Amino acid sequence: KAGVTQTPRYLIKTRGQQVTLSCSPISGHRSVSWYQQTPGQGLQFLFEYFSETQRNKGNFPGRFSGRQFSNSRSEMNVSTLELGDSALYLCASSLYGTGGYSTGELFFGEGSRLTVL
């Protein structure tokens, strides 16, 4: 069974540019969530999608956005990049997502490492 696939694995951008990251969840999983990992702030929740609907969003500015397609694949976009956006962006998929009374395991991809110069 294929795991969570994230592309690209590494990318370098300059300030002011925008970036789109892609995530393909485990087959059958309808929930995709995104996390940002930095040395200073650790792992922080960005947002979660379930059946193409954003269920919630973490405490991040509007420059961070995402979407989920009908095949459950998800993309996240960061516009007007800042130096502080340099991070490892992790995508996780699960059957039911988090919250509610059926929170299950989240399966993570290897992440997309973004460097902003």
Next chain:
Amino acid sequence: AQKVTQAQTEISVVEKEDVTLDCVYETRDTTYYLFWYKQPPSGELVFLIRRNSFDEQNEISGRYSWNFQKSTSSFNFTITASQVVDSAVYFCALSEASGGGADGLTFGKGTHLIIQP
């Protein structure tokens, strides 16, 4: 607000020693889920265990064991007879069940475990 504290930033032990990673959490919910994840250098978070707040039974899986104590809001993780392959960063995480929205997982800062041969 929910919070997870992993007070041990880094632990270094010699192979075959037992080691315990501490995790203390805060939540106002009565129903919640606790997780442990392992992050090897490749970056992917590997799921180890999920425990709901109504199940205080300790769990053992091979060399791994978990001690959940609601009275002290702790969910500690012990590796018995550690091996070099156990070297990684370990994260404890919490997800609240109520509230309606999906707030994702709240992660601790992680404990970097170094197993020396």
